[in-house]
Amino acid sequence: MSDLDELYQTLILEHNKSPRNFRALAGASGHAAGRNPLCGDTFDVWVKVRDGLVEEVSFLGQGCAISKASASMMTTAVKGKTVADADALFRRFHQVVTGHATDSADLSDPKLTLGCLSAFAGVSAFPIRVKCATLAWHALMTAIHSPDAGVNSTTP
Amino acid sequence: MSDLDELYQTLILEHNKSPRNFRALAGASGHAAGRNPLCGDTFDVWVKVRDGLVEEVSFLGQGCAISKASASMMTTAVKGKTVADADALFRRFHQVVTGHATDSADLSDPKLTLGCLSAFAGVSAFPIRVKCATLAWHALMTAIHSPDAGVNSTTP
Amino acid sequence: MSRSVMSASADRALAWDVDRVRADFPALRRSVRGHPLAYLDNAATALKPESVIAGVAEYYTQVSANVARGVHTPSQEATARFEAVRERVAAFIGAASPAEVVFTAGTTAGLNLVAQSYGAAMLEPGDEILVTEIEHHSNLVPWHLVAARTGAVVRGVPLTEDLTLDLDRLEQMLSDRVRVVAVCHASNVLGTVLPIKQIAAMAHRRGAVVVVDGAQAIPHLPVRVGDLGCDFYAFSAHKLFGPTGLGILWGRTELLAKMPPWQGGGGMIAQVELTGSTYAPPPMRFEAGTPPIAEVYGLGAALDYLDGWDRVAATRYEDALADEAAERLAGLSGVTVYRPRGPRVSVVTFTVADIHPHDIGTALDAKGVAVRAGHHCAQPLMRRLGVPATVRVSFAPYNSPADIDALITGVGHAQRVFGA
Amino acid sequence: MSRSVMSASADRALAWDVDRVRADFPALRRSVRGHPLAYLDNAATALKPESVIAGVAEYYTQVSANVARGVHTPSQEATARFEAVRERVAAFIGAASPAEVVFTAGTTAGLNLVAQSYGAAMLEPGDEILVTEIEHHSNLVPWHLVAARTGAVVRGVPLTEDLTLDLDRLEQMLSDRVRVVAVCHASNVLGTVLPIKQIAAMAHRRGAVVVVDGAQAIPHLPVRVGDLGCDFYAFSAHKLFGPTGLGILWGRTELLAKMPPWQGGGGMIAQVELTGSTYAPPPMRFEAGTPPIAEVYGLGAALDYLDGWDRVAATRYEDALADEAAERLAGLSGVTVYRPRGPRVSVVTFTVADIHPHDIGTALDAKGVAVRAGHHCAQPLMRRLGVPATVRVSFAPYNSPADIDALITGVGHAQRVFGA
Numbered sequence A, B: 001m002s003d004l005d006e007l008y009q010t011l012i013l014e015h016n017k018s019p020r021n022f023r024a025l026a027g028a029s030g031h032a033a034g035r036n037p038l039c040g041d042t043f044d045v046w047v048k049v050r051d052g053l054v055e056e057v058s059f060l061g062q063g064c065a066i067s068k069a070s071a072s073m074m075t076t077a078v079k080g081k082t083v084a085d086a087d088a089l090f091r092r093f094h095q096v097v098t099g100h101a102t103d104s105a106d107l108s109d110p111k112l113t114l115g116c117l118s119a120f121a122g123v124s125a126f127p128i129r130v131k132c133a134t135l136a137w138h139a140l141m142t143a144i145h146s147p148d149a150g151v152n153s154t155t156p
Numbered sequence C, D: 001m002s003r004s005v006m007s008a009s010a011d012r013a014l015a016w017d018v019d020r021v022r023a024d025f026p027a028l029r030r031s032v033r034g035h036p037l038a039y040l041d042n043a044a045t046a047l048k049p050e051s052v053i054a055g056v057a058e059y060y061t062q063v064s065a066n067v068a069r070g071v072h073t074p075s076q077e078a079t080a081r082f083e084a085v086r087e088r089v090a091a092f093i094g095a096a097s098p099a100e101v102v103f104t105a106g107t108t109a110g111l112n113l114v115a116q117s118y119g120a121a122m123l124e125p126g127d128e129i130l131v132t133e134i135e136h137h138s139n140l141v142p143w144h145l146v147a148a149r150t151g152a153v154v155r156g157v158p159l160t161e162d163l164t165l166d167l168d169r170l171e172q173m174l175s176d177r178v179r180v181v182a183v184c185h186a187s188n189v190l191g192t193v194l195p196i197k198q199i200a201a202m203a204h205r206r207g208a209v210v211v212v213d214g215a216q217a218i219p220h221l222p223v224r225v226g227d228l229g230c231d232f233y234a235f236s237a238h239k240l241f242g243p244t245g246l247g248i249l250w251g252r253t254e255l256l257a258k259m260p261p262w263q264g265g266g267g268m269i270a271q272v273e274l275t276g277s278t279y280a281p282p283p284m285r286f287e288a289g290t291p292p293i294a295e296v297y298g299l300g301a302a303l304d305y306l307d308g309w310d311r312v313a314a315t316r317y318e319d320a321l322a323d324e325a326a327e328r329l330a331g332l333s334g335v336t337v338y339r340p341r342g343p344r345v346s347v348v349t350f351t352v353a354d355i356h357p358h359d360i361g362t363a364l365d366a367k368g369v370a371v372r373a374g375h376h377c378a379q380p381l382m383r384r385l386g387v388p389a390t391v392r393v394s395f396a397p398y399n400s401p402a403d404i405d406a407l408i409t410g411v412g413h414a415q416r417v418f419g420a
């Protein structure tokens, strides 16, 4: 499989075409916008957290297939997780997309298996796309932990 | 003779030690200051022009041996010359210190023989010192032709 | 490759020996992800001929002295070369004198210099600065900053349907409040060449100065600032096959003479007291600190190198490549090409239906084709085009027809991957 | 050469193999007017090791792509290296984070950035900026310019008889109106090292920020910005054996975060409309336009090269050369050496009775000895010393005892020529 096919796995292309939870969220406990000013990608992420549990996540916005599919799959992956597990999942995801997934301790924890998210492993061959894959995640973290922060601009 | 001895001829060293016309000039028709901001050399030049004739020239200030001796020898060289001849002499002097003295037409004109000024021919081996040798001359030209111009800053 | 394209490139080969030119550019020898590099990102930065790389190294290897302040021989050599390149640049752009050539850190620095020196000194609250919808951020944001500082107002002149500047609207917007008209000579996204001469005449009738961002024109067009009639012209060495870290700002003698310094430091002073200073005349007044010396050596080498080109033939060649690329791209289903009518440089912008430009960029990179994907530092133009981003290919005279083949194949591959 | 000097240099040779180091610097192989080059103008700009020249060439030969905006592999490589060097610089100076490291065009540009961004935003009429009598114009004029813009006042802290900063006077001058204290870490004329830690503590008690011009300290001293306690620290790559056209401004995260942009352009924006813009966080906010990319590669190579040195031994060695030069110069009749008491870097300034420094400079050049003659961009200090100009010799670890011999011989020769 070429680098490119590795990157654009069927699952990613499918989520890009039909993103899940692609809507605003009424009664959200937090919201943040993720923007990459260098490429213009922009997403809004909403989250509803209750008693330390991520009850609902949604997003809207536009960007490349990687960023959009990542946002979509993120919403399904963290829904129902505790905030702590969502944080850990992001750390794990970050390791995978940057090609630094060497921490076997994490792997043994069933709550932290990436599942579908492992489709993004191909990103590590295209370092510039790491920002795309993590854009919505950064916004999610802001929405959960600093629900009043608003815009979260990432730059390389 | 080394480049250095060629540059610092006895005549130059002597004028540096005992500059001629080293004073302000009462009743001057023009005055200008010559400054080289990059090295800090600074001279004031006064001139008395009547009926197109340079009657008197004087200077004050401080600088290296080349600039000071050049100012001193300039004052003796142009005194009594017409403005036109003073201008031509400067052009000729400039050619010599920059090593571009190829114009034989000038040479044949007795009013334009450099005389003692040819002691500065050695400057052409040290291009950075051309500014030194011409600093007072530039001020003189300003004092003659734009007597109200004031400061004349040269930079390389 | 189609028949007509092949014969077109055969024609071109007579006038332009691209293989010989390619041999001068060592970066073309590299491969990317197992493919030969097809470098179609020349508008971002140009590749450098061997002689430019050698020119930079020459300074470090044989001279390595500071300029303008040393009595020693290496410093004199550096100073002499530095000033000789200034003269060379003046001749290259038709400046009235080398003193009109200010060395800066780049186009961006040059435009900021004009905005913060000329602009900050001359602009008053309510004064207007006209920019265009096609400008690069480097010719927008400096004006936003100086407007905030002075109370002046920035207004944008729109484009026509043809993606050229709407000169009628410009004429309407040129009120007596307009002090500055800031325009690019050529667009980095569409390649549109603006009619500077005409714009300058219009602006000057209203007493406005004309600041031209020449970053994208200088590698392609013969620039004579006198003929253009503008007041300032800025460009970067790195887009002209020269080094990074160096730009040129040309300004009219009369304007430079009345401008206050922008940056303070060594080399730009007349006299310094502890609590105040007076300043040297231009260009020194605007060159505070140790300048980019090795870079100036490199630029000198770049201008020498360009002397070896028939630049008219070079431009005709790269324009033909751009036309060919535009035509072949437009022939692909789902591809939209954005091309202005009228004069343009060899830059082609497009989008592909249902595939984001970044994904196209990555797909092309996987085939060794280097293009730019994004907003190209031209967000207002993206909004005008109604797209968040585009893919841009930009040509230089060392590009080959094979680069276009790789591009077309790569776009097709992306479409297959995406099922688009 | 005297006996004691010979044994001193023999001692040094044990710790510092100067011949091996010299072999790394190609510019040392040149001759000047028939003599081997004795390069004693290191404070103006340092020579470059082969590896730095190769580092610059590597970028042009193998990469030659723009940073931060490209999806293609060459651009990714350039971006990765660019950011890796930023991290390397952060580690080299002990910054809290790479985001505190801003790439600029040089020390001068860095100091102007602080003055025009931090200064212009924070200073109000009547506020005071303290500078010192020992500053380089690059740490004076930017403050004059921003004072003129804001109505703030620049005041100069004098030196003591020992040619060190008068800390008692500083304490007296540190009123509540003082917002900025701008000082050099080491003087480019006298070599005086200022007690930054102490100055920073004094200034911070009064709520002033401390801006340090590190141009002359960085090649000699281990710099840990955290330990120094200052708020900004600026230096140039070219004095640190790196390329021209590049400087570093370090600033505290909290301060950078609240500073407005200085220059506008590509790469520093969040969002741009035609008539206004919002900006990226630091360090991007302060890096408008295409940065000096090849130069950053070269700086990376310079830091790698310095890793191969025992820098403590290098400094001890160059300090010993400076001491030896100062001692031998002071032993010549008619020579006055200006040396501060206390910590200093390897810079020695002197004058010769009845011979203007420029004439000494030319006489030394005739013997292949490169020194600086003039006011060294420190006119206030010249006035303080009561001289229009001086001769300055400045050392690097590749200088040899033979360079000092050539210097001493050259001064004697000048005295004979002048009959002084």
Ligand SMILES: Cc1ncc(COP(=O)(O)O)c(C=O)c1O
Pocket (backbone or CB within 6 Å): C266, C288, C289, C290, C291, D043, D044, D106, D107, D108, D109, D136, D138, D139, D184, D186, D187, D188, D213, D215, D216, D236, D238
């Ligand atoms: C003490 C000091 N500060 C500032 C500068 C300015 O550095 P640059 O010319 O590299 O901007 C220099 C060097 O010229 C210097 O010696």
Ligand SMILES: Cc1ncc(COP(=O)(O)O)c(C=O)c1O
Pocket (backbone or CB within 6 Å): C043, C044, C106, C107, C108, C109, C136, C138, C139, C184, C186, C187, C188, C213, C215, C216, C236, C238, D266, D288, D289, D290, D291
């Ligand atoms: C039209 C235009 N203007 C300005 C710039 C800025 O040039 P630089 O980044 O070299 O300062 C660019 C290039 O990025 C450009 O394409």
